[in-house]
Amino acid sequence: MDVLVQLLLNGIMLGSMYAIIAVGLTLIFGIVRVVNFAHGEFLMIGMYATYLLATKLGWHPYVSAVPVVVLLFCVGALVQRFIIQPLLNADEHIQIFATVGLSTALVNLALMIFGADLYSVSTPSARQSVSLGGYTVLSGQIVILACALALVAGLHLFMQKTPLGRAIRATAQNRNAALLMGVRVDRIYIISFGLGAACVGLASALITPMFPVTPTIGSYFVLTAFVVVVLGGMRSMYGAFAGAMIIGIVDSLSGYYIAPDLKEVVYFAIFILILIFKPTGLFGFGRGTE
Numbered sequence: 001m002d003v004l005v006q007l008l009l010n011g012i013m014l015g016s017m018y019a020i021i022a023v024g025l026t027l028i029f030g031i032v033r034v035v036n037f038a039h040g041e042f043l044m045i046g047m048y049a050t051y052l053l054a055t056k057l058g059w060h061p062y063v064s065a066v067p068v069v070v071l072l073f074c075v076g077a078l079v080q081r082f083i084i085q086p087l088l089n090a091d092e093h094i095q096i097f098a099t100v101g102l103s104t105a106l107v108n109l110a111l112m113i114f115g116a117d118l119y120s121v122s123t124p125s126a127r128q129s130v131s132l133g134g135y136t137v138l139s140g141q142i143v144i145l146a147c148a149l150a151l152v153a154g155l156h157l158f159m160q161k162t163p164l165g166r167a168i169r170a171t172a173q174n175r176n177a178a179l180l181m182g183v184r185v186d187r188i189y190i191i192s193f194g195l196g197a198a199c200v201g202l203a204s205a206l207i208t209p210m211f212p213v214t215p216t217i218g219s220y221f222v223l224t225a226f227v228v229v230v231l232g233g234m235r236s237m238y239g240a241f242a243g244a245m246i247i248g249i250v251d252s253l254s255g256y257y258i259a260p261d262l263k264e265v266v267y268f269a270i271f272i273l274i275l276i277f278k279p280t281g282l283f284g285f286g287r288g289t290e
Helices: 002-032 039-056 065-087 092-114 139-161 163-173 175-180 185-207 217-232 237-257 260-277
Strands: 129-132 135-138
Touching: 002 039, 002 065, 002 135, 002 139, 002 163, 002 185, 002 217, 002 237, 039 065, 039 092, 039 185, 039 217, 065 092, 065 185, 129 139, 135 139, 139 163, 139 185, 139 237, 163 175, 163 185, 175 185, 217 237, 217 260, 237 260
Parallel strands: none
Antiparallel strands: 129 135
């Protein structure tokens, strides 16, 4: 029983990491209606930025979250404005090719600048073991869980209580109606894409102390994030959070009870089953971003 509880706790901590990445992906798809295949490369940019701030300026990775979030917001806004926006009325496969091309370009740019070596940030405070009722987690995992909860709660309040948030929700629900109400939809798309990228910027600063930085690190996380988003319902932030918790627990349990090398097989099998039997996801609600 103790082993099961520890595995569930590990799964929740892992799921919180996926949740921050998946919420950003959900924001972009739910509002802009574009599947961003360069989302993992945004994470990679943020991790390299965190690494540089930590090694060159001596900043703690958690402190560097502020400039990294701002940097990724700007990157996302620029990508939306100059790459996605001109293609909004094009076929969906053209948009997909654009983000896939951007992904490939960013990976190769990182290889040119940093090479294929692994870089890491030594942050002992993030790897300290903390005892919770006799069970053990890392302090960095607790920080990630707290930030994931704060992010979802903050986005909820932002979407519900602010004029900009209501304009974003209106755009997500019906673009043409929002245009008729005076909402500047193109600007909303830029802000929304930037917010989605900013979420992954936060994730990058939080996970850099836990994982090495490489040009291909983004693909390790973003494939799982796509599973989470589909499981959660594509357009629901709350669904993305719940889906991340489910995948995190599945990852932890299958890695222990089946085999560590087969845990990806388990949740990708879940991904295929969801696509077949419930394409809207387990927590999919209507239109818009909930």
